[in-house]
Amino acid sequence: MSSTREAVSVRELPLRVVPVAALTRPWRNLGGRNSLYLVQRHARAYRHMWLVLLSGLGEPVFYLFSLGVGLGQLVGTVTGPAGTQVSYAQFVAPALLATSSMTGAMYDSTFNVFFRLKYAKLYDAVLSTPLRSGDVALGEITWALIRGALYAVAFLAVVVAMELARSPWAALALPAAVLTGFAFAAVGMAATTYMRSWQDFEFVTLVSMPLFLFSTTFYPLTVYPRALQVVVECTPLYQSVVLMRGFVLGVVGPGLLWHAAYLAVMGAAGLLVAGRRVSRLLLK
Amino acid sequence: MLGSSVPDHALIRARGLVKRFGEFTAVDGIDFELGRGEAFGFLGPNGAGKSSTMRMIGCVSPPTAGELTILGMDPVADGSAIRARLGVVPQEDTLDVELTVRENLLVYGRYFGLARSVIAERAARLLEFVQLSERATDQVEPLSGGLKRRLTIARSLINDPEILLLDEPTTGLDPQARHAVWDRLFRLKQQGVTLVLTTHYMDEAEQLCDRLVVMDAGKIAAEGSPRTLIERYSTPEVLELRFDPDEHEQAAEKLADVPAQRQEVLADRVLLYVTDGDAALATVRGLGLQPRTSLVRRSTLEDVFLRLTGRRLED
Numbered sequence: 196m197s198s199t200r201e202a203v204s205v206r207e208l209p210l211r212v213v214p215v216a217a218l219t220r221p222w223r224n225l226g227g228r229n230s231l232y233l234v235q236r237h238a239r240a241y242r243h244m245w246l247v248l249l250s251g252l253g254e255p256v257f258y259l260f261s262l263g264v265g266l267g268q269l270v271g272t273v274t275g276p277a278g279t280q281v282s283y284a285q286f287v288a289p290a291l292l293a294t295s296s297m298t299g300a301m302y303d304s305t306f307n308v309f310f311r312l313k314y315a316k317l318y319d320a321v322l323s324t325p326l327r328s329g330d331v332a333l334g335e336i337t338w339a340l341i342r343g344a345l346y347a348v349a350f351l352a353v354v355v356a357m358e359l360a361r362s363p364w365a366a367l368a369l370p371a372a373v374l375t376g377f378a379f380a381a382v383g384m385a386a387t388t389y390m391r392s393w394q395d396f397e398f399v400t401l402v403s404m405p406l407f408l409f410s411t412t413f414y415p416l417t418v419y420p421r422a423l424q425v426v427v428e429c430t431p432l433y434q435s436v437v438l439m440r441g442f443v444l445g446v447v448g449p450g451l452l453w454h455a456a457y458l459a460v461m462g463a464a465g466l467l468v469a470g471r472r473v474s475r476l477l478l479k
Numbered sequence: 480m481l482g483s484s485v486p487d488h489a490l491i492r493a494r495g496l497v498k499r500f501g502e503f504t505a506v507d508g509i510d511f512e513l514g515r516g517e518a519f520g521f522l523g524p525n526g527a528g529k530s531s532t533m534r535m536i537g538c539v540s541p542p543t544a545g546e547l548t549i550l551g552m553d554p555v556a557d558g559s560a561i562r563a564r565l566g567v568v569p570q571e572d573t574l575d576v577e578l579t580v581r582e583n584l585l586v587y588g589r590y591f592g593l594a595r596s597v598i599a600e601r602a603a604r605l606l607e608f609v610q611l612s613e614r615a616t617d618q619v620e621p622l623s624g625g626l627k628r629r630l631t632i633a634r635s636l637i638n639d640p641e642i643l644l645l646d647e648p649t650t651g652l653d654p655q656a657r658h659a660v661w662d663r664l665f666r667l668k669q670q671g672v673t674l675v676l677t678t679h680y681m682d683e684a685e686q687l688c689d690r691l692v693v694m695d696a697g698k699i700a701a702e703g704s705p706r707t708l709i710e711r712y713s714t715p716e717v718l719e720l721r722f723d724p725d726e727h728e729q730a731a732e733k734l735a736d737v738p739a740q741r742q743e744v745l746a747d748r749v750l751l752y753v754t755d756g757d758a759a760l761a762t763v764r765g766l767g768l769q770p771r772t773s774l775v776r777r778s779t780l781e782d783v784f785l786r787l788t789g790r791r792l793e794d
Contacts, residue, residue: 240577320573324590325563
C-alpha cells in the first residue's frame, strides 16, 4: 500500500532509477492478500490431479507401521522428553508428523515452483497482473504449507486412531505442522530460485534425507556424542520434531517457544529471499 | 520528433527513456506519447528495443533512466495499480497449461480481484469474441498457435483494460491465423480500446496502427501515421526489377541513368523509387535492359524502413 505522501514524492522525482522503497523497506515486498489468488489457482489446478495430492499421505503411514509398530516390537520402550518412558511407536509418530509436514511443503515449493518458474512461465503471466513478486512468493509458500498441513492432519488422525497421542496438547501439533510447513516451504522456494537445472535438485535430497534420518526421528538425541548432539540441535527439522513430540506426548513447557521461534525466523527469511529472487529473475 | 498529432491527454508518456542490460543498451533514450483510443505501433526489426519498451510499459521491467508515466502514474512505485488497468499479450504465450481454456480466463480474472460472477460473464463473452466457445473445456496444450494467441487476447481483456499491450501479436502464426487475429484486433480498435503493439511486419503496422514509431537499434528513427511516413520517406510508387544473377550488378549500374528519386540495390532485386512506375519501366526498357521480372507497386512501410536504416525489416 503506498501512502499519498509517497505518491507525491514519486512525481517530484521522475528520474529516480532504483526503487528506493524496495531497498530501504524490504518488508514492503513480503506479499499481501493478492497472494491468495495464486493459492486459489493452485487449488483449481489440483482439481485435475487430485490423485497426486494423495501420494504424500502414504509415506509417513508406511514408516509408522514398518518402523514404529514393526520394529517397535523389538525395541520396547524408549526414553522420551523429560525422561518419560514411551512405546517406540509413540516415540516415532510425532517425528514422522514433523517429517511429513516438511516433505509435503517441499513438493510444491521446490519441483513445482521450478517448473512454474522456468517452463510454464506461470509467474511471468501472474506478474503482468496486479500481483507483485512478494505475492508470488507468499502465495506459493502458503499453498505449500497448506499441502504440508493436509498431510499432517491426515497423519495425526492415524496417530490419534492408534491411540499414540497421550494428551490433549496433541491438538497443538497442527499449528506446529503449519509452522514447519512454512519454514521449509519458504526456504525450499528461496533455494529453488537459485537452481539452474533439474540436476540441482539432488541437493534437496542431499539435505532433506539426512534431516529426516538424523533429527532424532528414530532414536533419542542421547545416543550421539555431545559434539554431534549440538550439531543436530542446530538443524531445522530437529526443532519441529521436539515441538511435535512435546505436544503429542503431552510434555509441554515454555522451552518449546524457542523451537517455534527458530522455525518462524527461518520461514520469514526464506519468504523475504524468495520474493526478492523472483523479482530479480523475472522483473529485469 | 513529435508532431502536432500528439494528443493533449497522454495515457503513456516517455521522455529520454533508457533500458540497459549490463553493458548492452536495448532502449537508447526514446520519447513518445499516446492518447486514449489510439492504435500505436512500434515498428522495427528484431532487437530494435521494442519488447524492452513494452516490458517497461507493462511495469515488469524498471527503466534504467528517463521518464515514463502510464495513466498518470510511475511504473516503479505504482506498478500494481497500473497493471490492474492494462491488458497484456506477451510475445511468448504464457497460458496456464495446467488449466482448461475457460479456467485460464477464470483464474486470470481472479488475479485482478474481480468478482467470480463478473469474471464468469466476461469469460463467456470473450470466448465468444475470439471464437473459442466450443473449446471452453479443452486443455490448453493441444491448441494450435493461432488458437492460443486468440485465447491470450481474450485473457488480456478479462479486466476490461484501458490499454492493451500486444508484443508481436502474430509472430509465428500462419497467414490464416494472422488474419483471424487482425480481425479481432481491428474490432477492438473500432470499440475504442487503446492498442499499443510492436511488430516487425509492415503489413500489420499498416493495417492496425493509426500512428507508429520506427525503431532501430534502441532509437526512434521516425514517427507518424503510416501514410505520412510513406509520404515523407518514400515515393508514391516503387518499381521492383529482377535480373539474371550474372547481369544483376551491371544492370544496377546502368539503372543509375533512370530518373528516380532513389535506388536500392538488394541482393536479389533493384528497387527504383519513382512517382510513375510504368513510365520508369518504359525508360528502363528504352535503355535496352531486359529485367526477368518487373513489378510496379505502391510504397509501403518496408520502403520507409529501408530508407531510414538501410536494412530490411525481416532480415
